[in-house]
Amino acid sequence: MMRHFRIYFRKLFVVFRNEILVLPSRVVVLLFFLLLLLLPLFAGDPYLLRILTLTSIFAILAASWDLLSGFTGQMNFGHALFFGVGAYTAALVNLHLHIPPWGSIPIGAVGAVLAGLVIGIPCLRLRGTYLALTTLAFPIILMGIIFALSDFTGGEKGISGHASLAGSRVGDYYVAVVAMLGLCTIMWKITDSNTGIILHAIREDELAVRASGINTTRYKLLAFCLSGFFAGVSGGLYAHFMRMAGPSTLDVSMSFQIVIWSMFGGVMTIYGPVGAVFIIVPLLEFFRFWQELRMLMFAGVVLLILLYMPDGLFRWLRDKIEKTCPRCKLRNIATRHTCRVCNAPLD
Amino acid sequence: MELILDIVVSSIISGSIYALLAIGFSLVFGVARIVNIAHTAFYMVAAYCIYYVTRKTGCHPGWAMIAAVALVTLLGMLCYQLFVKPIREKEGAVLIATIALAMAMQEAMVIQFTGTYLTMPALVKGYFAVLGVKIFYQQLLTFCAALVILFLLWALLMKTRLGSAIRSTAQDREVANLMGINEARVALWTVGISVGLAALTGAIVVPLTVLDPHMWMHPLIMMMAVVVLGGLGSLKGSFIAAFILGFVESLVVFLIPMGSYLKNSAALTVMIVVLLIRPEGLFGISFEEER
Numbered sequence: 119m120m121r122h123f124r125i126y127f128r129k130l131f132v133v134f135r136n137e138i139l140v141l142p143s144r145v146v147v148l149l150f151f152l153l154l155l156l157l158p159l160f161a162g163d164p165y166l167l168r169i170l171t172l173t174s175i176f177a178i179l180a181a182s183w184d185l186l187s188g189f190t191g192q193m194n195f196g197h198a199l200f201f202g203v204g205a206y207t208a209a210l211v212n213l214h215l216h217i218p219p220w221g222s223i224p225i226g227a228v229g230a231v232l233a234g235l236v237i238g239i240p241c242l243r244l245r246g247t248y249l250a251l252t253t254l255a256f257p258i259i260l261m262g263i264i265f266a267l268s269d270f271t272g273g274e275k276g277i278s279g280h281a282s283l284a285g286s287r288v289g290d291y292y293v294a295v296v297a298m299l300g301l302c303t304i305m306w307k308i309t310d311s312n313t314g315i316i317l318h319a320i321r322e323d324e325l326a327v328r329a330s331g332i333n334t335t336r337y338k339l340l341a342f343c344l345s346g347f348f349a350g351v352s353g354g355l356y357a358h359f360m361r362m363a364g365p366s367t368l369d370v371s372m373s374f375q376i377v378i379w380s381m382f383g384g385v386m387t388i389y390g391p392v393g394a395v396f397i398i399v400p401l402l403e404f405f406r407f408w409q410e411l412r413m414l415m416f417a418g419v420v421l422l423i424l425l426y427m428p429d430g431l432f433r434w435l436r437d438k439i440e441k442t443c444p445r446c447k448l449r450n451i452a453t454r455h456t457c458r459v460c461n462a463p464l465d
Numbered sequence: 466m467e468l469i470l471d472i473v474v475s476s477i478i479s480g481s482i483y484a485l486l487a488i489g490f491s492l493v494f495g496v497a498r499i500v501n502i503a504h505t506a507f508y509m510v511a512a513y514c515i516y517y518v519t520r521k522t523g524c525h526p527g528w529a530m531i532a533a534v535a536l537v538t539l540l541g542m543l544c545y546q547l548f549v550k551p552i553r554e555k556e557g558a559v560l561i562a563t564i565a566l567a568m569a570m571q572e573a574m575v576i577q578f579t580g581t582y583l584t585m586p587a588l589v590k591g592y593f594a595v596l597g598v599k600i601f602y603q604q605l606l607t608f609c610a611a612l613v614i615l616f617l618l619w620a621l622l623m624k625t626r627l628g629s630a631i632r633s634t635a636q637d638r639e640v641a642n643l644m645g646i647n648e649a650r651v652a653l654w655t656v657g658i659s660v661g662l663a664a665l666t667g668a669i670v671v672p673l674t675v676l677d678p679h680m681w682m683h684p685l686i687m688m689m690a691v692v693v694l695g696g697l698g699s700l701k702g703s704f705i706a707a708f709i710l711g712f713v714e715s716l717v718v719f720l721i722p723m724g725s726y727l728k729n730s731a732a733l734t735v736m737i738v739v740l741l742i743r744p745e746g747l748f749g750i751s752f753e754e755e756r
Binding site: 240243244247248250251252254255256258259260261262263265266370371374377378381382385410411413414416417418420421424425428429 | 576731741
């Protein structure tokens with residue numbers, strides 16, 4: 119028993135040393151996980167925790183956009199729909215049926231999946247710009263309905279009075295951060311799986327995928343539902359954390375915000391959007407004292423970054439510190455001259 | 466009867482505004498493949514520009530309009546050269562560049578004019594009555610101006626060398642390039658024309674509307690719906706779809722209680738229903754698959 123444990127432990131250590139420590143990007147991800155999980159132990163500032171909780175919730179949202187629009191190439195300009203449906207469903211279920219947050223958030227996510235089906239089916243025949251401009255319409259339609267049914271949905275003021283996420287600041291923080299780390303890892307695993315490869319192939323060349331006998335319609339719907347699920351979870355977390363589900367969750371600027379986060383970090387990466395949210399949201403909070411100028415500065419910074427790194431910030435950074443081996447396509451740290459596996463010279 | 470006339474008047478006004486915006490958006494999409502989210506932001510900037518010039522110099526609003534259109538067109542071409550052209554090959558980057566531009570313009574206007582609502586006096590005062598419905602001369606003027614602008618645009622596109630260069634670049638960029646058309650210059654000119662159209666729309670709308678820094682959102686949504694409904698790249702489609710959506714919008718506002726909340730929803734639902742039947746829009750030419 120003890121020996122088994124030791125062998126297992128040693129294997130883990132070898133994997134750790136040979137797979138994680140060799141690449142700076144993986145070390146950074148590891149440090150990011152550790153930092154987020156240990157932060158409340160030495161920084162108890164409630165304001166900081168509040169910002170990071172919000173940031174984690176938005177990170178799930180940005181990553182879920184990347185899953186649909188980055189990997190599958192289905193440009194979604196109305197991603198706020200999933201967020202808003204998740205938030206409203208969770209809040210309403212909690213308020214009227216008295217289901218606690220751990221139940222209402224998944225129900226909200228299921229609601230968002232249904233929304234994904236509803237918008238996915240008409241959008242299956244559209245592509246590219248048509249799809250982007252059509253998806254923009256759905257959250258606006260829902261917003262009109264919410265305003266019209268203000269007795270039930272609270273209209274402009276939104277819904278409030280439902281339960282909070284975990285009761286304490288630190289509890290909220292851990293729920294959001296653990297959910298973010300877990301869900302983003304799941305999303306990353308999905309993009310790495312067989313399904314993910316098919317989704318990626320649909321982005322590259324849908325006709326070729328269909329020609330290889332794959333039902334692309336089904337996979338595109340799957341992408342809409344998966345993305346809707348994750349965005350719905352983030353919407354539910356948001357509703358319970360803010361104790362408010364208002365029409366701002368469905369706003370056009372919300373949808374645009376998601377697109378900016380993801381493109382800024384670099385699409386088709388999952389880590390890109392997450393990283394971008396962790397840079398942009400706290401920084402914008404930090405510059406709150408410059409209320410008038412901060413959005414203008416933000417827009418300027420986005421424009422400048424795009425000029426120099428059109429593929430996104432994190433892609434650019436990763437290409438600076440790592441090189442791909444020309445022979446075996448494995449990634450290596452930029453300081454190496456030969457590949458760490460096949461010894462082929464790197465240039 | 467009065468109700469019907471009211472609906473017709475308001476749908477004609479909003480329809481002609483959407484048509485102008487959508488045609489400008491369509492043009493630049495067709496030629497340069499740019500989804501210009503900032504299109505209606507230029508319209509907002511033009512409106513503020515007119516307000517500012519008339520307030521500061523006290524000159525006739527007509528001169529202010531000419532100055533504003535020229536300034537905003539220059540601003541648009543400058544933004545294109547500086548921020549969009551270097552990254553034109555990256556579709557996603559262009560997209561957020563235009564979103565960021567729109568945000569920057571909105572914030573600049575918030576800083577300069579604060580978020581309060583501002584109004585401009587009408588260019589021509591007074592009204593006449595048709596069957597008991599007041600029609601302001603200003604509304605008539607706006608409509609006529611829109612028609613004149615559309616006619617001039619049509620003449621430009623159909624009768625001049627630049628127009629045929631624009632149309633051929635929209636049809637096939639590579640072949641147009643091979644035929645000796647300077648594609649980059651045509652794209653720049655098209656951006657200029659498109660932003661100029663947005664500025665003109667702002668100019669003719671300014672006496673009828675309330676200025677606030679968020680006034681670009683609603684036209685943006687409607688413009689995109691018009692473009693999708695009419696078919697991307699089809700100017701005739703945009704023209705007809707603009708009036709259809711303008712009509713739906715006014716119909717909902719006048720006939721349904723809580724209509725002003727539901728006007729966007731109704732217009733966009735019409736768009737989606739049409740798309741379900743015809744995925745390429747009413748008059749869309751399905752572009753050759755770009756692989």
